[in-house]
Amino acid sequence: MYGSIEAGGTKFVCGIGNENGEILEEITIPTTTPEETLSQVVEFFKGKEIEALGIGSFGPVDLNPDNPTYGFITTTPKKHWSNADLVGEMKKHFDVPIGFDTDVNAAALGEMEWGAARGLDSCLYMTVGTGIGVGAISEGRIVHGMLHPEMGHIRVRRHEEDAYEGGCPFHGDCLEGLAAGPAIEARWGQKGIELADKMEVWELEAFYIAQALVNYILVLSPKRLILGGGVMKQKHLFPLVREQVVKLLNGYIQHENILEKIDEYIVAPGLGDHAGLCGGIALAKKAAI
């Protein structure tokens, strides 16, 4: 059995799963302070006899095992959580291998193991919700580098009729600043879920998301793109996004995935809302090897 923690800014979801990614038990714990939240996390796993633990966390996080702050959430604007030592705290209580990565990298890994990218060796997982996060796998390996990627903040072209200035504290009108849930609410004065039947909302949203996907395709060439998160629950977004991606690429990428099978190329998570939790199981499984 493996343990998984999906560490989010609102809630921590913890679960126990087997090597097939089946979740046998799970619990949701609100994200308050590290002391309070993590002690409940420890309580959940105690006595569960897990072989290994996988943590997919909100960030930014330190993924470099050579650093003294490896396993920490670093400089988050989330109150109380700057410099929270997730891995260290778990190590204190559980003498098992611990895999650690970003929430979206974990979700990408989960989707590749058991979800919408099963059988492939590359994919990209994007979540569009309170923020925009993206994780990627290339040739079977999670893409890391100097730090972890922060693809949600790439620059996109503004729509000429979009007067909203963008809500990212760092970049103003980067992708996250223009297309995350709070941007939709700030621009239109209502939450996305209340705007479900307003086509202009989703056409503009697709305009931004598609630009980002095109850039990811050109940079990483992933074999599947998986879009999750609260905003993507608006299922009518998918055809709009697909259409824009094909239009923007304009025949440049000569591959059947784009030219003929775009419906199978840009898809919803195969694991539904469990991509992150299953991803933690996949991280644990890798850590146990």
Added chain:
Amino acid sequence: MYGSIEAGGTKFVCGIGNENGEILEEITIPTTTPEETLSQVVEFFKGKEIEALGIGSFGPVDLNPDNPTYGFITTTPKKHWSNADLVGEMKKHFDVPIGFDTDVNAAALGEMEWGAARGLDSCLYMTVGTGIGVGAISEGRIVHGMLHPEMGHIRVRRHEEDAYEGGCPFHGDCLEGLAAGPAIEARWGQKGIELADKMEVWELEAFYIAQALVNYILVLSPKRLILGGGVMKQKHLFPLVREQVVKLLNGYIQHENILEKIDEYIVAPGLGDHAGLCGGIALAKKAAI
């Protein structure tokens, strides 16, 4: 000894090098027809007793060893060269392992082995010339995917005072369409080299290149960015590009490479004009293992 071919649209540069990336002999052959050019290439290597051969080629190329067209240049607009079987033609004459990749991936590998990214396990190599090509290494491996990346065609925001419509036949005003050598000439009516002292030319150029680099940093998080090609011979472009990159990231990437050491982070090729040829040697060396 290893053989290397830098296959370009204007010329093929062939060389013999040792395991330290030292080029001992080289020759330049004009790119005319595959029959003519490749027979001269074969002639050069004949009797040279190479252990392995590495080819970095202009593209698009087929890099998937499972495909019948592996080792081909595929659908290039370059006359005569669509479906040219580079690897197959070399295999006919030389019974040695052959490494094959894009020209820019080869250059990135060469720069990591012996150039500006030596000792690192990730880097990005961008050439700005007749076109814009980009290759990347992540955790020691060349980034491939569904096809090879085509990062030179990512979308950037237009400068509001730039009236030039862009010259990319697929995307109009993508990065290559706005910032490659021919775009400079079309916009300003003179070649870049004749515009060396016109600051507005290079500020606009930096405006576009920096946007692309910011997106690459956010997507791939490479440990060094290496900029080569004819346009980057304008050395005053480097400080302009660095300044714009720092400004656009606006403190978001909390890493000393950006915050303090940008001069060492965005650099010229350590191998000068030999990045591609040395890259071929590196590909050969890998193929020989």
